[in-house]
Amino acid sequence: MNDNETTAHGESGALAPAGGDGALETRSTTELDRFENPGLPPHVHRAADDDPKAAKRAEKQVATLFGLSMLSTLVFLVGYFAIHDDWVFFFPGLGQAKTLNVVLGLSLGFALFFIGIGAVHWAKTLMSDEEVVEERHPLGSSEVERAKAVKVVTDGGESAQINRRPLLKYSLGGALGLFALPFVLQVAGSLGPGNVEELKETLWDPKYNDGKPIRLFRDPERTPIKLSDVTLGSVFHVMPETMEKVYEEGKHVLEQKAKAAVILIRLNPDDIKVQKAKDWGVDGTVAYSKICTHVGCAVGLYEQQTHHLLCPCHQSTFDLTEDCAVIFGPAKRALPQLKITVDDEGYLVAPQGFKEPVGPSFWERAR
Incomplete structure (x- = not known):
């Protein structure tokens, strides 16, 4: 750097030309413009929020999806025992595959699919969709804070209406319970041969x-x-x-x-x-x-x-x-x-x- 290219530092630490005229404006961090918190968007009510009939209809739809999941799991269980290992299924243009593999794969996939869709539909129509902001707090919570946390969980359960709507609770429990059986069956059936x-x-x-x-x-x-x-x-x-x-x-x-x-x-x-x-x-x-x-x-x-x-x-x-x-x-x-x-x-x-x-x-x- 030569003598004609010397620069000077502004008070805030930002570089500015040495001449003074036309110098870059410098600002401290405390002078930066601040944006106001825009807040949360207004809550839009859904049909199930205001109409008990719509909520009941949504409940039945969710329960139906869970029921389809249970039906798919039962198809898996029946197919596992009833379909012969030598049966072959032909896919036009794709070739052939074992019928047992096709039935087990599709039934297990549909069982999981209907559980997922049912849970999404439940969340979209019945669970509370109001946004909640939880401020951070010290890790060592006080008894009061712990009680608040328990209340948040309890309120969440109430918001999901799982206690108010036993049909949802029992159908979801049945779908998840039956869905676990194929995995138990697969593990039990693949632990090794009984005859060496x-x-x-x-x-x-x-x-x-x-x-x-x-x-x-x-x-x-x-x-x-x-x-x-x-x-x-x-x-x-x-x-x-x-x-x-x-x-x-x-x-x-x-x-x-x-x-x-x-x-x-x-x-x-x-x-x-x-x-x-x-x-x-x-x-x-x-x-x-x-x-x-x-x-x-x-x-x-x-x-x-x-x-x-x-x-x-x-x-x-x-x-x-x-x-x-x-x-x-x-x-x-x-x-x-x-x-x-x-x-x-x-x-x-x-x-x-x-x-x-x-x-x-x-x-x-x-x-």
């Missing part, structure tokens, strides 16, 4: 192939794998040949695929430290369930230098050289190994299914 043996049975069981060993197929290419295709350090995501029948039938595809998912990796046989892992593999090529024993995520990250398999969900880590024992993370047991051999044509096959349950651990398991 069901988790051992997958499409790798020879009974699904007329008692013959089952070829390992690449996923998603769905082509068989020869031992010569598996080079040192390579990783294959594998499905059983019997999965083809499930694809053709189109039933329980995702469930069967999840239980049968396998990861195939070739190691140096000298690196494998557990004899059982060697015996159940072929020349260092081993196959393990791809489903994490923690909560069932897909284990698919392989680190060749350390021979570690990592679950991306919660970082459970399994050591392939130790028969996929857990070395880090929340998983509590090793990944089940699938025994593999080579058939006369050089293809990898599984002569038997898993000997351990696949997937997450449950309290029914001994280990």
Whole structure:
């Protein structure tokens, strides 16, 4: 800055030109213009505020909406038990979906929708709509202030007319009470299988192939794998040949695929430290369930230098050289190994299914 560009500070701290003539006007904060509080807009009365018949009509409308919610919840409960899991619903232009999923989704959605609409209609027509300003007060309220707070809550209840209109109270209670049942039912029905043996049975069981060993197929290419295709350090995501029948039938595809998912990796046989892992593999090529024993995520990250398999969900880590024992993370047991051999044509096959349950651990398991 040169001598001709010097400036001077005004008394309030604002910058002003040094000349004086035409200087910017300065103001202190106490001189700023203030706006008057415009106050609250005038209250507009609704029909239900002045006409008892209109209020009664609104009450019945709200109760009807809550009743429709109860009806939707009952449809959910009936559908949960009555609709067969194999029934399919076709959407023109969109494809097909399970009828059970469609009914459960729509009924639960309508149950929540009618509760919401009923509550909104109740607030719009019957609850007090006068704006109230509550001034802030110290956190340590006095007894008088606490009594006032209780009175505000009580007055709010009176304003909602829930005590004066028992029809609303009971219909809302019924809608909310029934709406909770689907969630209780879903939780109770998904806490885990009652029979652990069901988790051992997958499409790798020879009974699904007329008692013959089952070829390992690449996923998603769905082509068989020869031992010569598996080079040192390579990783294959594998499905059983019997999965083809499930694809053709189109039933329980995702469930069967999840239980049968396998990861195939070739190691140096000298690196494998557990004899059982060697015996159940072929020349260092081993196959393990791809489903994490923690909560069932897909284990698919392989680190060749350390021979570690990592679950991306919660970082459970399994050591392939130790028969996929857990070395880090929340998983509590090793990944089940699938025994593999080579058939006369050089293809990898599984002569038997898993000997351990696949997937997450449950309290029914001994280990």
